[in-house]
Amino acid sequence: MRNAILTLMILGVLATAGCASKRVAEQPADTSGEAVDSGAATDGSQAGGIDSGALGENETPGPQGELLGKRVIYFEFDRADLKAEDTAVIAAHARYLSGNSNARVRLEGHSDERGTREYNIGLGERRSQTVRRAMMLQGVADAQITTVSYGEERPAAAGSDEMAWQQNRRVEIVYLK
Amino acid sequence: MRTFCIGVIAMIALPAHAQLRVEITSGVTDPIPIAIVPFAGTTGATGAAEAAATAGGVLDVAAIVQRDLESSGRFKGLPRRDMFDRPSRASEVVVPDWRSSRNDYIVVGRVLPADGGNTQIEVELVNLVNGQRLAGQRFVAPAGSLREASHRVSDLIYEKILGVRGAFATRIAYVAVDGQPPAQRYRLIVADADGEGARIVLESRLPIMSPSWSPDGESLAYVSFENKLSAIYLQKVRSGERRRLSARPGINGSPSFSPNGQRLAVTFSTAGNLDIHVLEIADGRATRITDDPAIDTEATWSADGKSIYFTSDRGGSPQIYRVDVNAGASPKRVTYTGSYNARPRLSPDGKQLAMVTLTEGAYRVGVQDLATGTMRVLSRGQLDESPSFAPNGAMLIYAGRERGQGVLSTVSVDGLTTQRLKADAGEVREPVWGPYLP
Numbered sequence: 001m002r003n004a005i006l007t008l009m010i011l012g013v014l015a016t017a018g019c020a021s022k023r024v025a026e027q028p029a030d031t032s033g034e035a036v037d038s039g040a041a042t043d044g045s046q047a048g049g050i051d052s053g054a055l056g057e058n059e060t061p062g063p064q065g066e067l068l069g070k071r072v073i074y075f076e077f078d079r080a081d082l083k084a085e086d087t088a089v090i091a092a093h094a095r096y097l098s099g100n101s102n103a104r105v106r107l108e109g110h111s112d113e114r115g116t117r118e119y120n121i122g123l124g125e126r127r128s129q130t131v132r133r134a135m136m137l138q139g140v141a142d143a144q145i146t147t148v149s150y151g152e153e154r155p156a157a158a159g160s161d162e163m164a165w166q167q168n169r170r171v172e173i174v175y176l177k
Numbered sequence: 178m179r180t181f182c183i184g185v186i187a188m189i190a191l192p193a194h195a196q197l198r199v200e201i202t203s204g205v206t207d208p209i210p211i212a213i214v215p216f217a218g219t220t221g222a223t224g225a226a227e228a229a230a231t232a233g234g235v236l237d238v239a240a241i242v243q244r245d246l247e248s249s250g251r252f253k254g255l256p257r258r259d260m261f262d263r264p265s266r267a268s269e270v271v272v273p274d275w276r277s278s279r280n281d282y283i284v285v286g287r288v289l290p291a292d293g294g295n296t297q298i299e300v301e302l303v304n305l306v307n308g309q310r311l312a313g314q315r316f317v318a319p320a321g322s323l324r325e326a327s328h329r330v331s332d333l334i335y336e337k338i339l340g341v342r343g344a345f346a347t348r349i350a351y352v353a354v355d356g357q358p359p360a361q362r363y364r365l366i367v368a369d370a371d372g373e374g375a376r377i378v379l380e381s382r383l384p385i386m387s388p389s390w391s392p393d394g395e396s397l398a399y400v401s402f403e404n405k406l407s408a409i410y411l412q413k414v415r416s417g418e419r420r421r422l423s424a425r426p427g428i429n430g431s432p433s434f435s436p437n438g439q440r441l442a443v444t445f446s447t448a449g450n451l452d453i454h455v456l457e458i459a460d461g462r463a464t465r466i467t468d469d470p471a472i473d474t475e476a477t478w479s480a481d482g483k484s485i486y487f488t489s490d491r492g493g494s495p496q497i498y499r500v501d502v503n504a505g506a507s508p509k510r511v512t513y514t515g516s517y518n519a520r521p522r523l524s525p526d527g528k529q530l531a532m533v534t535l536t537e538g539a540y541r542v543g544v545q546d547l548a549t550g551t552m553r554v555l556s557r558g559q560l561d562e563s564p565s566f567a568p569n570g571a572m573l574i575y576a577g578r579e580r581g582q583g584v585l586s587t588v589s590v591d592g593l594t595t596q597r598l599k600a601d602a603g604e605v606r607e608p609v610w611g612p613y614l615p
Contacts, residue, residue, distance in 0.1 A: 106405075114540065116520040116533050116562055117386060117607065118431040118444065119488055119495055121407075122451045122472030125428055129449030147449070148406050149428060153384035155358045160560065160581060 062103075062175030067092035072156075073131055075169040077112070080126035082134060090131060093173055094138035101141065104176040107131050109149040110156070112165035117151055124149030124171075131171045146176075209338065212255040212280040213243045216298070217265035218288040238288055238298055238327045245331035245345040245371065248587075249572070250594025255280055267301040267310045276305040284334055294320050300330050302337055312337045324374065325614070344567040345370055348611040349574060350378070350388045350397055351585060355603030365399060367414055370567070370610070372585075372598045378414060389433050389441070390611045398422070398432035398441055409443060411458065423456060423463075432456075433477050442466070442476035442485050453487050455502060466500060467508060475520045479527060486511065486521040486530065495519045497532060512545060514552040520563065524570045529590070531564040531573055542575045544590065555592045565610045574598075576606040 062068070070089045073082065082090070097103050109124030128147040135145060157164040216238045246252035259278070264270045265287050275283050286300035295317050302312040314333055318326035328346035335343030349372075353364045363385040368375035379385060383402040390397060398411050407429045412419035423429045427446035434441060441456045445463065453466040453476045467473040471491035478485055479499075486499050489508065494516045498508040512518040517535030524531070527547075534543035534554065542556040542564045555564075558577035565574050567587075572594075574587045583604035588595045598605075 113560060115495070115517065116475060116488065116540075118474045119472060119490075119519050121386075121428060121430050121444075122474050125446060125449050125451065126472070132449075146406075147427070148402075150384060150402065151386075153386060153402070154361070158357055158581070160578060 058177050060175045060177050062105075063096050065092070068096055071173045073127075073171045073173070074166060075127055075171075077114075077165070077169065078123070080123065080130050082130060087134075090134050091138060094135045094140050097135065097144050098139035098141075101144070104144050104146075106174045106176055107145060107147045108154075108172040108174060109147065109151075110154060110168055110170050110172070111152050112168045113152045113155065113160065114165070115152075117153070120151035121149045122151075124151045127169075127171050131173070208247075208251055208253040209282070210255065210280050211246065211252050211282045211284065211334075211338075212260065212275060212278075213239045213246070213284045214260060214263055214265070214286075215239045215257065216286040216288050216300075217263075236323045236327065238286065238323070238330065239284070241324065241327040242284065242331045242334065245328060245343070246334060248371065248596055249335065249343075250589060250596070251335075251339065267303050267313065270303050272303070272305055272308045280305050282311075282334075282338060286330070288323075291317055296320070296323050296326070298323075298326055298330060300333070302334055324369065328369065328371075341571060342569050342613075344569040344571065344610070344613070346614055347568060348394070348614070349585075349608050350390065350611065351576075351605050351608040352385050352388065353603050353605050354583070365397070367397075367611075378412060378417070386607065387431050388607060388609050390609055391434050392436060392438045392612055394612045394614055398434060400430055400432065409441070409456075422458065422461065431474050431476060435478050436480055436482045440482075442478060442487075444474040444476070453485060453500070455485075466502060477522050479523060480525070481527075486523065488519040488521070497521045497530065511547070512552075513550070514543075514545070518543070522565055524566050524590075525568055526570055529570075531566060533562050533564070542573065542588065544573075553592065555588045555590075556586070556595075561586075563607045563609075565608055567610050568613050572610075574608040574610050576608055 067089050073086045073089065097105065107128040109128030111120040111123045125147065128149055132145050132147055136142060155168045156170065157167040243254040247254055262271065264285050266285060270283055270285060283303045283305055284300065286298060289297045291297040298316040298318065300314055301310060303310050312333060316326045316329055325346055331345040332343035347370045348367055349370055350365065350367050353366050354361050356362050363381050363383065364377050365379040365385050365388060366375050367378055378397065379401065381401060381403045383405065386400040388397050388399040395415065396411055396413050398409060400407055401410055406424065408424035409422045409429045409432050410419050411422050423443065425445055428444055428451055430444035432441045432443050439458055441458060443454050443456050444451050445454045450470055451472045451474050452468055453473050454463045455466055456463045466485060469489065469491050471489050473487055473489045475488040476485045484499050484501050486497055488495050489498050492510065496510055496518050497512040499511050500506055500508040511530065515534050515536060519533050522531045530545045530547055532543050532545065533540050534552065536554055539559045541554050541558065541561045543552050543554050545552045555573065556575060556577065561575055561577040563576045570590065572587050572589050574585060576583055576585055583606045585598040585605050585608045586595055
């Protein structure tokens with residue numbers, strides 16, 4: 001029974017995700033104090049480069065298992081709606097997160113290389129938001145999820161053909177410490 | 178007489194393999210023949226112009242000028258082996274002799290030591306058709322800036338002959354990437370417009386995107402993911418000093434300087450919905466400009482600072498819209514040709530809009546005449562992107578892919594002249610042409 005309800009919820013997401021979904025509330029943070037922080041590296045030594053640590057810092061292997069071990073959701077060209085085959089994977093992660101309120105994930109949205117870079121940032125964001133909404137509909141708290149879009153900037157596969165492109169249109173589910 | 182005060186740039190020189198190399202791939206069918214005689218006081222009297230310009234020792238000013246002018250596609254320099262005389266002053270030019278060797282113009286000059294360790298370039302331009310001396314000018318270059326002064330000589334010659342200011346003494350910024358996914362390195366680089374003198378501004382293991390020049394040419398705004406999430410930074414090119422302007426939750430993207438340099442048009446997101454905002458650089462105050470569930474991004478300003486052009490898929494596919502910056506104005510669609518038009522950039526005179534357009538299944542550089550709505554496609558690649566006008570409006574620089582490698586190319590706005598700036602290794606992308614230097 002519970003699974004049936006989950007499936008219905010996911011179908012609801014599937015039905016609405018394709019139409020660029022509506023925005024929610026106006027963000028009052030536009031005028032918040034966060035905006036300008038000066039003083040970060042004002043010594044001119046910046047050219048030496050930034051190493052904010054190797055990839056994987058603050059990340060954990062996360063839960064294991066047949067479904068929970070799957071961490072990448074793939075998308076069709078210029079689409080942000082979920083494929084039916086991924087609903088079970090997302091449901092498994094949602095179940096784990098809602099049962100482990102200390103667990104955190106970062107949803108990293110990506111696109112293939114076609115089209116302009118900042119527009120593709122938008123497309124990657126749409127994809128990560130689709131996964132986020134699907135998880136929240138299944139009881140995951142907002143605070144457990146951060147999203148980021150890398151657009152076409154961090155491909156999983158090199159190459160300019162559909163073989164590479166289909167691996168690059170994705171959302172990666174990354175468990176955080 | 179002007180003195181150019183060009184300080185030592187406190188940045189790290191690139192390894193040689195990351196330098197760009199220029200190849201002219203096509204030019205106008207009837208370029209103007211011009212003789213650029215090696216300047217007195219310099220080396221490089223023999224050999225290919227390009228080799229001489231980059232050889233060690235004293236800089237070969239004439240070789241740099243010749244390469245600049247030829248790179249525009251509008252000029253053809255007389256090979257040095259065909260020069261029967263080496264005048265260094267207009268008064269020494271035997272006009273009938275040079276005219277009979279089919280040159281329309283001759284450039285002569287001298288490079289001399291000047292006070293305070295400076296170097297002085299004296300240059301004269303003679304029209305060989307009527308014998309008239311068109312220009313005589315002196316340039317003073319502090320130590321280390323002779324190359325820039327040489328580009329200013331090119332600007333002068335270009336303007337005296339074509340009536341349009343040259344854009345050789347300008348700089349470009351671009352992003353270079355090397356390594357295979359996921360272990361890539363990203364570098365933000367500033368170089369002279371001819372690709373020489375490349376310097377790293379920022380280096381990161383995570384993406385750097387969307388550089389934008391301040392109108393005074395002293396700073397770059399860009400997006401960096403160095404903390405895993407996106408943030409917009411403002412950095413002084415010379416000192417490297419920088420500050421973070423925005424690291425809001427969600428997207429911090431697509432910064433673009435307003436014409437007065439005091440504001441940035443940016444993309445912020447609310448629950449995944451991207452909209453155009455205007456960010457005051459001084460105090461970080463942000464004003465929302467668009468409010469639509471579509472992706473609104475890639476903003477750029479009109480020259481008067483009153484309106485913004487941007488990409489939006491509110492009509493179903495990405496197209497370009499224009500909106501007044503005054504809050505409450507509703508955007509008007511600008512592009513109607515084709516199913517994908519994105520990342521607009523306005524020409525300096527405000528009459529043409531460059532963009533990425535999908536045509537014949539390929540993403541190419543298109544320029545739309547804003548008065549007539551006519552679109553011209555200027556590039557021939559499969560994945561061309563990021564067009565950016567030179568400050569004189571005569572050329573565009575853009576990025577493309579060749580055999581899986583990113584390359585930068587320039588094309589004249591009439592589409593007749595193209596040249597490629599090739600990186601020997603890695604990938605180069607997102608070129609932006611800087612403003613005229615002061």
